[in-house]
Amino acid sequence: DVQLLQSGAEVKKPGESLRISCKGSGYTFSNYWIGWVRQMPGKGLEWMGIIYPGDSDTKYSPSFRGQVTISADKSISTAYLQWSSLKASDTAMYFCARHPSGYSNSWSDYWGQGTLVTVSS
């Protein structure tokens, strides 16, 4: 079975760095795009960006480019979302999701359980 297992909830202070993870199993991780989606408290879904673990090709939403870094380590079937300096406005649930093909222009068929990031002084 395809599964995406995300790292646990984080509580951080403004200015701190953070990396959260998404580990894929049950399929060939390298061959499928993985995306990240933000959901702020009580709000809708926001598409952040995607990465192809096979060659680390990455595409960002203009709203998130420069604010976060998406990476992947195909040797351990894990994708990452990273911040160098968190802000209170980064408080949100973050989901990873798999695209069902080798094409970036596709829907998301499997989703992780989400990682809650809380940034507060």
Place this chain on the structure above:
Amino acid sequence: EIVLTQSPGTLSLSPGERATLSCRASESVSSNSLAWYQQKPGQSPRLLIYSASARATGIPDRFSGSASGTDFTLTITRLEPEDFAVYYCQQYGSSPPFTFGPGTKVDIK
């Protein structure tokens, strides 16, 4: 960037009724590259429909999607208690970002 508008914001219906949810794109979505997701409180989104009208694996046939130009529709023919949730559309036809609509909440009347 393609902007998706969903209407209504909230749909109040009773179990057994028909739900019709709308998603309008600000410009043409190539190849009807639009998906619908369901999200319940405290859960991850769940894929319902892709390519505007193809049901995802395991999705009941009471869920259907259609497209007409820049207008997309998700129809739930007979609402079951488990269908009360928030529904999002997403386009993936153009260059990123693959934007989501703001969502429609289907709640119990």
